[in-house]
Amino acid sequence: MRARTEGARSDRSGSTRRQFLLGGAVAGVGAVAAIGVDYALNRQDADATTPSVPMNGEETVPFFGAHQAGIDTAAQAHGLFLALDLLDTTDREGLTRLLRILTDDAARLTQGTAALADSEPELALAPARLTVTFGFGPRLVARAAATAPSWLAPLPAFSIDQLQPEFSDGDLLLQIAADDPLTVAHAARMLLKDARSFATLRWSQQGFRRAYGTERPGTTMRNLFGQVDGTANPQPGTSEFDSVVWASDGWLAGGTGVVVRRIRMDLDKWDRLDRSGREASVGRTMANGAPLTGTKEFDEPDFDATSAVGFPVIPQFAHIRRARGDDGEKIFRRAYNYDERPGSASVSESGLIFVSFQADIDRQFTPMQQRLAELDLLNEWTTPIGSAVFAIPPGCAEGGFIGETLLDETLRGGAS
Amino acid sequence: MNTAPSLHSTKKNLSRLTALVAVSLLALTGCATTEAPAEVAPAGESVTIADAWVKATDEDMSAAFGTLTNSSSDEVTIVSAETDAAGMVELHETVENEAGEMIMREIEGGFSIPADGSLLLEPGANHIMLMGLTGALVAGDEVTVTLTFSDDSTYEFTAPVKDYSGANENYEESDDHEGMDH
Numbered sequence: 001m002r003a004r005t006e007g008a009r010s011d012r013s014g015s016t017r018r019q020f021l022l023g024g025a026v027a028g029v030g031a032v033a034a035i036g037v038d039y040a041l042n043r044q045d046a047d048a049t050t051p052s053v054p055m056n057g058e059e060t061v062p063f064f065g066a067h068q069a070g071i072d073t074a075a076q077a078h079g080l081f082l083a084l085d086l087l088d089t090t091d092r093e094g095l096t097r098l099l100r101i102l103t104d105d106a107a108r109l110t111q112g113t114a115a116l117a118d119s120e121p122e123l124a125l126a127p128a129r130l131t132v133t134f135g136f137g138p139r140l141v142a143r144a145a146a147t148a149p150s151w152l153a154p155l156p157a158f159s160i161d162q163l164q165p166e167f168s169d170g171d172l173l174l175q176i177a178a179d180d181p182l183t184v185a186h187a188a189r190m191l192l193k194d195a196r197s198f199a200t201l202r203w204s205q206q207g208f209r210r211a212y213g214t215e216r217p218g219t220t221m222r223n224l225f226g227q228v229d230g231t232a233n234p235q236p237g238t239s240e241f242d243s244v245v246w247a248s249d250g251w252l253a254g255g256t257g258v259v260v261r262r263i264r265m266d267l268d269k270w271d272r273l274d275r276s277g278r279e280a281s282v283g284r285t286m287a288n289g290a291p292l293t294g295t296k297e298f299d300e301p302d303f304d305a306t307s308a309v310g311f312p313v314i315p316q317f318a319h320i321r322r323a324r325g326d327d328g329e330k331i332f333r334r335a336y337n338y339d340e341r342p343g344s345a346s347v348s349e350s351g352l353i354f355v356s357f358q359a360d361i362d363r364q365f366t367p368m369q370q371r372l373a374e375l376d377l378l379n380e381w382t383t384p385i386g387s388a389v390f391a392i393p394p395g396c397a398e399g400g401f402i403g404e405t406l407l408d409e410t411l412r413g414g415a416s
Numbered sequence: 417m418n419t420a421p422s423l424h425s426t427k428k429n430l431s432r433l434t435a436l437v438a439v440s441l442l443a444l445t446g447c448a449t450t451e452a453p454a455e456v457a458p459a460g461e462s463v464t465i466a467d468a469w470v471k472a473t474d475e476d477m478s479a480a481f482g483t484l485t486n487s488s489s490d491e492v493t494i495v496s497a498e499t500d501a502a503g504m505v506e507l508h509e510t511v512e513n514e515a516g517e518m519i520m521r522e523i524e525g526g527f528s529i530p531a532d533g534s535l536l537l538e539p540g541a542n543h544i545m546l547m548g549l550t551g552a553l554v555a556g557d558e559v560t561v562t563l564t565f566s567d568d569s570t571y572e573f574t575a576p577v578k579d580y581s582g583a584n585e586n587y588e589e590s591d592d593h594e595g596m597d598h
Contacts, residue, residue, distance in 0.1 A: 097556020116469040
């Protein structure tokens with residue numbers, strides 16, 4: 001039951017350190033030292049035939065644990081979101097069979113092992129930090145004859161929404177993420193094949209961040225507007241993160257809630273806005289995401305600061321001012337960009353797969369979204385076109401399955 | 417139902433280690449090998465299966481697959497198999513016939529697993545054929561199979577049922593086979 005990021009981080013720092021040693025030796029210290037380092041590295045890997053610097057494809061994130069992976073895991077480069085609808089014939093017993101199979105697939109694939117009956121087993125051998133995260137929609141919880149948390153329902157309709165059914169709702173969410181797109185595609189194929197007797201694919205959204213190795217791990221992502229996006233996130237491994245994200249009641253204890261919203265971004269309209277206008281709309285600089293009242297990304301915004309002529313430095317309509325709520329209204333964002341084939345008259349069909357994890361969507365997310373819908377200058381350039389809410393059940397131990405706290409009578413807790 | 421890959425590789429390393437130990441013992445004892453052999457463990461206690469699965473079907477026949485591993489220093493032979501899920505179970509191999517086609521047939525003498533070796537059961541090759549299924553096999557179900565060895569010892573394993581689109585040629589051939597033999 002280890003924290004996911006811890007595992008991932010220690011893996012990563014191991015390889016980074018080796019690269020540093022090797023790089024330093026080759027660059028400056030000369031041949032003798034290089035041989036020494038090489039010798040030391042080879043000794044360390046005496047029984048391995050692999051190169052001394054591990055390939056990123058070999059990196060794994062533990063599957064089993066108190067929480068599901070793919071939430072507090074440092075976001076991978078590629079994210080695929082699949083929503084499935086259960087067939088009418090998939091009853092509570094069928095749901096158990098489905099989740100047992102998908103759990104087994106995910107447990108194997110994330111560790112770089114082929115799934116059972118995997119017809120392309122070689123594609124499973126490079127996990128590249130693959131995670132598979134399962135989410136349950138309201139109908140799935142009803143099918144399990146369990147009580148859903150009060151927030152497990154479509155979000156209230158916001159004035160800015162232009163939702164399309166093909167990007168909204170669903171019974172079962174699969175968030176599949178890895179640093180390699182071929183790994184993601186294979187995992188998705190395997191899971192969808194195994195779900196085919198139980199469910200149909202409702203929607204699919206593919207997203208990306210920077211490629212692995214392009215930026216230092218932990219760098220806040222940028223969206224296609226060029227904005228630094230996610231600065232205010234609580235940091236995994238902190239008590240703040242734990243209280244924002246993890247639920248503590250009933251079958252959902254150790255799980256969380258996720259909101260997945262597809263936000264179309266009008267890049268053509270954004271192009272007409274100059275740099276100062278872009279910065280004013282959010283309240284942060286484009287250069288490094290610092291609040292307009294600060295110089296560094298993580299400086300606290302000063303919402304009371306005024307300009308020489310008396311106007312607020314961070315405007316009333318700025319995104320970060322409108323998003324800021326009381327202490328209870330905190331969320332953890334883990335978004336992905338999308339960039340699809342444009343329509344006939346356009347050169348871009350782009351946006352953000354907004355993904356946020358929070359223990360209680362009604363309390364933490366909805367009031368914030370309500371304020372942003374009422375006033376947020378960014379609404380000029382963005383339109384929500386998809387929206388879905390899922391309960392993310394806790395993780396499981398080896399031999400168990402994701403959803404067991406909902407479906408296994410002996411493990412089933414009280415209503416959440 | 418979950419088999420940890422690490423466990424799998426540990427097993428491999430263990431069997432390698434066992435082999436090394438066996439070789440060392442042989443070298444140490446030298447001429448002593450002609451003495452009366454020690455009590456041989458039943459084959460059923462030396463064999464395990466990893467990654468076992470059974471193909472889902474609503475028809476009459478299916479098959480079980482997986483990797484059988486023999487950790488003993490003697491070859492073992494599986495002579496038969498049975499399961500509550502099927503009226504008849506056969507051990508099948510896939511071979512090339514006179515016409516150059518790959519066909520499957522019951523293997524003569526059963527499945528042999530070499531000492532400290534393994535036998536892969538997979539679609540299009542060796543497999544445990546389940547015939548006269550007692551009901552539909554749906555994905556996520558579990559099937560328990562009992563293997564019987566030439567020394568009459570047995571080994572029981574449980575395999576999950578999975579949807580799989582391949583392993584079709586076997587079924588066609590098996591119709592002929594069943595027609596001829598039974």
